[in-house]
Amino acid sequence: MKKTILLLFLAAASASGRDLPFRRGVNLADWFQRSSASEIHVNRFTQDDFNAIRNLGCDHVRLPVDLLNMAGSAPAYELDPLFLRFLDMAVDRAEAAGLNLIIDNHTFDPAVDTDPAIEPVLLASWTQVARHFRNRSGLVHYEVQNEPHGISDAVWNAMQGRVIDAIRLEDPLHTIVVGGAGWNGYNNLSLIPAYADTNLIYTFHFYDPFLFTHQGASWTDPSGADIAGIPYPYDASRMPGLPASLIGTWWQDTYNDYPRQGNAAHVRSLIDIAVRFKNQRNVPLWCGEFGAYQIHSTSADRARWHAVVRGYLEEKGIAWSLWDYNGGFGMFEPGTPGNVETDVDTAMAAALGLTPPPQREPSLSPDTVGFTLYDDFIGSGLLDAGWHSAGTADWYSEDSPRAGSFCLTISDFDRYGNVAFRFSGARDLSVLVERGFELNLWARCSDPDTRVDARFEDTKTGDPDDHPWRIRTTLGPPDLDWTGDWQNIRVALRDFTEHGSWDNDRWYNPEGLFDWTAVDRLAIVAEHGPLEGVQLDLDDIRISDPDANAVRVAGDVPGRFGLLPNYPNPFNPSTTLSFRTDRPGPVTVLVFDLRGTELFRMERMIKAPGIQKMEWNGRGRDGVPLPSGIYICRIESAGRVANRRMVLIK
Numbered sequence: 001m002k003k004t005i006l007l008l009f010l011a012a013a014s015a016s017g018r019d020l021p022f023r024r025g026v027n028l029a030d031w032f033q034r035s036s037a038s039e040i041h042v043n044r045f046t047q048d049d050f051n052a053i054r055n056l057g058c059d060h061v062r063l064p065v066d067l068l069n070m071a072g073s074a075p076a077y078e079l080d081p082l083f084l085r086f087l088d089m090a091v092d093r094a095e096a097a098g099l100n101l102i103i104d105n106h107t108f109d110p111a112v113d114t115d116p117a118i119e120p121v122l123l124a125s126w127t128q129v130a131r132h133f134r135n136r137s138g139l140v141h142y143e144v145q146n147e148p149h150g151i152s153d154a155v156w157n158a159m160q161g162r163v164i165d166a167i168r169l170e171d172p173l174h175t176i177v178v179g180g181a182g183w184n185g186y187n188n189l190s191l192i193p194a195y196a197d198t199n200l201i202y203t204f205h206f207y208d209p210f211l212f213t214h215q216g217a218s219w220t221d222p223s224g225a226d227i228a229g230i231p232y233p234y235d236a237s238r239m240p241g242l243p244a245s246l247i248g249t250w251w252q253d254t255y256n257d258y259p260r261q262g263n264a265a266h267v268r269s270l271i272d273i274a275v276r277f278k279n280q281r282n283v284p285l286w287c288g289e290f291g292a293y294q295i296h297s298t299s300a301d302r303a304r305w306h307a308v309v310r311g312y313l314e315e316k317g318i319a320w321s322l323w324d325y326n327g328g329f330g331m332f333e334p335g336t337p338g339n340v341e342t343d344v345d346t347a348m349a350a351a352l353g354l355t356p357p358p359q360r361e362p363s364l365s366p367d368t369v370g371f372t373l374y375d376d377f378i379g380s381g382l383l384d385a386g387w388h389s390a391g392t393a394d395w396y397s398e399d400s401p402r403a404g405s406f407c408l409t410i411s412d413f414d415r416y417g418n419v420a421f422r423f424s425g426a427r428d429l430s431v432l433v434e435r436g437f438e439l440n441l442w443a444r445c446s447d448p449d450t451r452v453d454a455r456f457e458d459t460k461t462g463d464p465d466d467h468p469w470r471i472r473t474t475l476g477p478p479d480l481d482w483t484g485d486w487q488n489i490r491v492a493l494r495d496f497t498e499h500g501s502w503d504n505d506r507w508y509n510p511e512g513l514f515d516w517t518a519v520d521r522l523a524i525v526a527e528h529g530p531l532e533g534v535q536l537d538l539d540d541i542r543i544s545d546p547d548a549n550a551v552r553v554a555g556d557v558p559g560r561f562g563l564l565p566n567y568p569n570p571f572n573p574s575t576t577l578s579f580r581t582d583r584p585g586p587v588t589v590l591v592f593d594l595r596g597t598e599l600f601r602m603e604r605m606i607k608a609p610g611i612q613k614m615e616w617n618g619r620g621r622d623g624v625p626l627p628s629g630i631y632i633c634r635i636e637s638a639g640r641v642a643n644r645r646m647v648l649i650k
Contacts, residue, residue, distance in 0.1 A: 019284065020201070020286065020317075021100055021138070021175065022100040023059055023320075024057060024058050024321075025058050025059065025060035025061055025099075025102075025319070025321040025322070026058055026322045026324065026330075026331070027063075027288075027321055027323045027324040028061050028062070028325055029064055029323065029325070029327050030324070030327060031044050031045055031063070032086070032106075033066050034066055035066065036069060037070055037086065037396070038394050039384075040083070041377065041378045041395070042089055042377055043377050043378055043380050043382075045090075046380050047093050047096060047097070047573070048380075049093075050093040050094055050099060051097050053097070053325070054097045055355075055357075056349070056355060058099070059098075059100060060099055060100035060101065061102070062101075062102045062289075063104060065087070065106055066106055066107045067103075067106070067107050067126075067129070068105070068125055070083040070125070071121050071124065071125050074120065075120070076124065077120065077124035077125060079125060079129070084132055087132075089574075091139075092574060092617055094139060095136075095139055095573070096572055096573040100139045100140075101139060101140055101141070102141045102142075102143050102177060102288075103140065103141070103142055103143065104143040104177075104288070105126070105144060105146060108145070108146055108147055108148070108149075110219065111221070113149060114148040114149055114150055114151040114156065114181075115151075119159050119162070122144075122145070122159070123163060127166050127167070127170055129167075130142065130167040130169075131171070133174065134171035136174075136623075138173075138174070140174055141177055142174060142175070143178075143179075143203065143288070144160050144163050144178055144179070145179070146184070148181045148182075148183075149181065149182060149183045153180065153181045153182070153191040156181040157180075157193055161195055164176055164178070164195060173199070175199050175200070175201055176197065176199065176200050177200070177201045177286065178195070178202055179192075179203040179288070180192050183205065184203060184204050184205045184289075185205070186204045186270065186271070186273045186277075189273075189274055190277050190280075194281070200283070201285070201286050202283050202286070203285070203286045203288040204274050204285070204287060204288070205287065205288060205289040205323075206271065206287050206290040207291070208261070209258060209262055209267075210254055211230055211251070211254040211255060211262075212230050212231075212232050212258075212292060212297070212301070213291065213292040214293055215228060215230045215296045215297055216228060216295035216296035216297070222246060222249050222251065226245065226246070227242070227243060227246070227251070227296065228296035229297075230258070230262075230296075231301050232292075232297075232304050233263045233304065234262030234263060236259070239258075242255045264308045267305075267309060268308070271316070271318075274287075275318070284319075285317075286320070287313055287319070287320040289321065289323040290306075290313075290320060290321075291306075291322055291323040291330075293329055294329065294334045295328060299333075299345050299348065300347060302345075302347075302351075303345075303347035303351040304351070306351040307350075307352075310353060325338075326338030331344060331345055331348045332344055332345060333345050336425075337424040341360060342359060342360055342361070362425070364428050364518070366428040366431040366432075366517070367428060367431065367432055368432070369545075370432070370542060370544035371542065372540075373421045373522060373542060374395075374408055374539070374540070375404065375539075375540055375541075375613070376396075376401075376406045376613065377395075382421045382424065383422045383423075384420070384421075385420040385421070385422035385521055385523075386417075386418050387417065388413050388417030388419075388526075389414055390414040391410070391411050391413040391414065391531065392411050392412065393410055394409040394411075395408050397409035402442045402444075402540060402608070403539060403540060403610055403613055404539075404612065408539065409536070409537050409538075410526075412530075412531060412533065412534070413530065414526070414530050415527075415530045416525065416527065417526045418523045418524060418525040418526065419523065419538075421521060421522045421541075422520060423519065423520060426459045426519060426520055427518075428516070428518065428519070429517075429543070430517045432493060436494065436546055437492070437493055438492050438543070438546050439490070439491050439493065439522075439543060440489070440542045440543070440544045441454075441538060441540060441542070442487065442488055442489070442538070442539045442540050443487055443537065444484065444536075445476075445482040445534065446535070447482060447534045448477065448481065448482050449476075449477065451474055451529075452474070452527065452531075452536065453475070453523075453524070453525045454491070454523075455499060455522070455523055455527075456470070456471050456472075456514075456519050456521070456522050457470050457522075458514055458515040458516075458519055458520055459518045460503065461518075466513075467501035467503040468502075468503060468520065469498070469501045471496040471498050472496055472497060472499045472527075473496050474528075476528075486537075486539070490546070493516075493543070524538065561581060561582050561642065563579045563580075563633060563635055563642045563643065564580060566578065566616075566633065566646045569646050569647060570647035570649045571646070571647070571648060571649070573618045573625065575615070575618070575646060576615050576616075577589060577613065577615070578612070579611070579612055579635045579642070580610070580611050581606050581637060584605075584606050584607055585605070585606055586603060586604070586605055586637065587603070587606050587635055587636070587637040588601065588602070588603050588635065588636045588637070589601070589603075589604065589634070589635055590602075590636070592631065592632040593631060593632075594629070594630055594631075599620045599621065599626065600619070600621055602614065618648050627648075628648055629647075629648060630646070630648075631646055632644070632646075633645075
């Protein structure tokens with residue numbers, strides 16, 4: 001699509017006035033909600049997840065982002081380029097799936113009032129976001145602030161108006177989402193002024209009756225963690241007692257009022273407050289959050305509540321987005337990995353009017369091929385589950401990675417501090433053990449005495465006599481001498497030794513019970529002492545076939561130069577370009593169409609020989625997505641050229 005056509009499309013979208021560009025969606029919570037960009041694991045939700053959301057029947061995702069945490073210091077408040085790179089990747093995935101994406105500034109603490117002093121960083125951050133995305137498709141939208149609270153409506157609404165103006169100086173076309181103070185409450189909608197900007201969507205959140213939707217919530221004050229079994233609708237015969245610790249608190253008031261509130265008529269009467277605002281103002285309205293906490297409620301009760309809320313919102317022409325997708329308020333069975341083919345709470349999906357694929361019983365089949373745990377990013381289907389009370393773990397260190405753009409750097413860990421890759425569901429590695437597969441990684445450390453453990457941990461079952469057993473190998477002396485340079489470390493899984501288990505605040509010595517058929521995680525652990533003053537770099541961490549490794553490692557010797565196959569191929573919307581260099585120096589990566597027209601160019605200074613990687617998002621130099629077709633990737637270095645074909649499919 002040419003840029004002029006794109007701008008016409010955006011203009012047409014904004015000119016549609018009061019029409020909503022989307023109807024049903026989900027919040028991708030706890031993904032970009034981090035204190036820094038280096039803590040975001042960009043492959044937590046992949047293209048497959050976005051496609052699955054679309055296939056469920058959704059047309060948008062709300063992406064909560066701790067935007068202000070991504071800004072640097074005053075006065076520029078420059079957004080971290082790494083954050084913008086990751087946000088681009090999320091937008092790419094949404095656009096490829098045909099989903100609207102709302103960038104939601106979710107920088108807030110429910111225990112801390114919204115401070116008017118955030119205005120400078122709020123203005124600077126949104127100015128940069130608008131400048132960065134102003135030429136992207138009309139599927140991208142901006143939400144000024146999630147749930148401002150403890151601030152007057154007048155002060156908040158004036159601040160919000162200035163943010164709208166700041167965005168419009170950079171981006172006159174993309175839709176902006178605005179909401180009221182009081183936690184984006186429906187009662188505060190009428191207090192929002194009639195802003196001059198007409199390309200706005202108004203938002204509110206809905207969690208009533210709170211006693212039902214937040215039973216079990218530990219983050220309230222006082223905690224509602226002990227409230228359980230509240231039915232919906234109200235049923236006197238099923239009502240539990242109120243925990244004694246909450247008698248005399250505001251929880252008791254909500255408990256006493258539940259016979260009046262716990263029914264569909266009351267829920268609809270509250271939504272009607274938002275409906276009246278929508279009709280009086282003639283504006284598009286979106287319920288950006290609604291949901292019920294899973295931990296102490298039944299699936300049937302949650303389904304009944306969601307059916308009432310969703311049905312009435314749609315009846316009144318109000319778009320909605322479920323909080324959240326696969327977390328504690330989500331649409332998957334509690335305690336499951338969130339596989340759309342096996343784990344959907346079908347009663348919930350029906351209540352939301354969504355259509356998951358026919359569910360099959362989850363089964364644990366043995367892995368038969370290797371997989372990547374870290375290669376610039378944490379691998380797909382993995383979660384960061386590490387712990388350390390001192391030091392840092394930088395997942396995106398640019399300190400001379402062995403290959404690609406980043407390496408994982410651990411520094412100044414206390415004893416037992418660790419980085420861990422937790423599988424989204426238990427994995428059966430028993431066949432890989434039998435076939436001689438290896439843990440294969442690259443590591444670099446300049447301290448000769450450093451010793452860390454790489455250890456697998458199996459799952460803890462419901463058996464009270466079972467424990468999460470560990471099996472390990474030690475990296476460091478006497479078997480490994482750290483030289484300060486990158487070293488390839490390969491340890492057969494069968495050569496790991498049992499270590500024991502820490503469970504129930506006590507240590508259990510090994511009993512030969514580690515279970516390779518149900519592995520929960522791999523961790524790199526400062527088991528032997530603190531890493532004070534020590535930096536350990538890790539890269540290209542894989543479980544792989546030793547024969548394949550031998551070929552790949554052999555390719556890193558001097559005298560080899562060329563392009564490796566890109567992956568995936570065919571691809572949509574992005575692919576990883578890999579090439580091998582045999583010497584330091586400048587390398588140019590180019591993409592051409594079959595007519596020889598240059599479409600993309602990137603120059604990179606290579607610091608060390610070996611396999612290098614970079615991601616290409618299928619866009620030309622102007623940032624516009626390229627159409628389906630065959631393209632030529634070329635690398636040029638020191639007068640040498642290598643070419644390879646790749647296929648883009650839309």
